[in-house]
Amino acid sequence: MSLGTAHAKIILMGEHSVVYGYPAIAIPFVMGNIETKITDKQSELWMDSILYHGPLKKAPSFLDNLTFLIEELLKTMNYSRRDLLFTITSNIPPQRxxxxxxxxxxxxxxxxxxxxxxxxxxxxLLDWVEVAEKIAHGNPSGLDGRITTSKKPLYYIKNQPFVPFDISGEAYLVIADSGLQGQTKQAVQHLGQLIQENQGLYQPTLAQLGHAAQGSFEALNQQDFKQLGLLMNEAHRLLKICQVSHPKLDELVDTARQAGALGAKMTGGGLGGCIIALAKDYPQALEIEKALSTLAETTWITALNND
Known part of the structure; x- marks a missing residue:
């Protein structure tokens, strides 16, 4: 038996615009735990997960990224027998x-x-993860693979080195799951089509998203969480223009703001998934979580700092 683990991630700023050369900021979400356990099995290669239970060769197409990854890994190990069970467990829902x-x-x-x-x-490790991510997302930035193996927040611009950094000071993020599956690949493709059709609108919007991400990085370094919140609000407005939000996400964002959040926005690919809301302290985070809990499928609170 062997066990492999990983943690989830939160895109704080820069989703979508990062694909076009603008900065992004991601933080480890250590409350999100994923485990893969490999054990011997008497018959064929098998997968057991919340999404599918059965022979690997009969797995549904939406798991092509995983089935291909497993097959290629076993080829690399010169392992031709078909008697392993891959048990995958996670406390975060997929496609969020x-x-x-x-x-x-x-x-x-x-x-x-x-x-x-x-x-x-x-x-x-990163090279192998990229193999799976290209199948899952088409044109991944590489950020997800890096942040799910990192203990520190990352600042990233495409085709440049990842920059780990520290976040200090007291602030909290409330994460709320809309209950709707996000559609990263579709959202990226849709935005790409919109840009081709109307560069005059969407190129400046992407530039503004990039400016907001850069400003957020500076605000984090100065522990200016009020400014960070304002920039998060601006980013969500711009992402709505890019048509990658969703009415349920907008409702959650508005609810978080009404509950006192310094700022709130969607996070990740969009068209579903989660939102994040910034709280100045833990009591405020609890108030925001309480307000969101009536609308959200699940909520979490995590410290923004990595002290």
Missing amino acids: GLGSSAAVAVSVVRAVFKYFDQPLSDQQ
């Missing part, structure tokens, strides 16, 4: 913009290398 697909891939890769007692470098 919290990095579930990347985190599952991380846990699978770690479990396979551990099962075969093989060393796994950080770069190998």
